Amino acid sequence: MPKSSGIFMGRNAVMRLGLGSKEEDEHMPGLGAIGKLLEGDTGLLFTNEPPKVVVEWFDDYVKADYARKGNLATETVELPAGPVMIKEINDEPSVAPGALEPHLRALGLPTTLQSRIPTLSSPHVVCKEGEKLDTNQAGLLKTLGYQMAQFKIVLSHVWIKDRSTTFSIDQIRDQLK
Structure with a gap:
């Protein structure tokens, strides 16, 4: 990702507060919808890059990592x-x-x-x-x-500023075809 992009990870409740939970609290119109989708280990990426660049970057981003309890051994x-x-x-x-x-x-x-x-x-x-x-x-x-x-980051949703709308990653992929 370009240096102009930033990833924020933290407690979901704190991220929801930053985005705005009610229409009058939203930092930008429509951001509250993203807050409602935050569950489990999640993060927010802020960027001016077009969705196609973001989707391709995350599709290609894979790093070797150490297995944890419950993972299947890939070799003896x-x-x-x-x-x-x-x-x-x-x-x-x-x-x-x-x-x-x-x-x-x-x-x-x-x-x-x-x-x-x-x-x-x-x-x-x-x-x-x-x-x-x-x-x-x-x-x-x-x-x-x-x-x-x-280690792989899985995209789930995208908020597009110009439209003030949240899209699922499947909707974005369909638009990119």
Whole structure:
């Protein structure tokens, strides 16, 4: 998104107040309709870009992320016996620091410290492809650098200033065809 755009995230009640909940409170005509749509984890994008640019940008915006509890594992992760290695993004794996060993054990990894290096005495399966991750598995995968999820922002509605109207993203996509 261009530098002239801004994303605001906060409590939905606060965002509703900023937009205006009644017609006389609205910052701009029709903004109250957006406030009524705010549920769950939401944010507001303010931009002067045309809807086509915004929709295309968000369609293309995907970032690797760490899986959380309840996500499905996208691969089987089996750690070999020996020093515990951490995957570095865009780098070679590195040996886990000794200070990390208690945290690894707390997450269920059967490690011991050998020469100040967290070490596995036998191979250990952290997760299997297609299985739901529990809290410890998700924590281990994050600690060890395994990204098995994607961060993506899903557009739901657009308010267009010229029309003072809120449109669903499906209506916008239909107009762009």
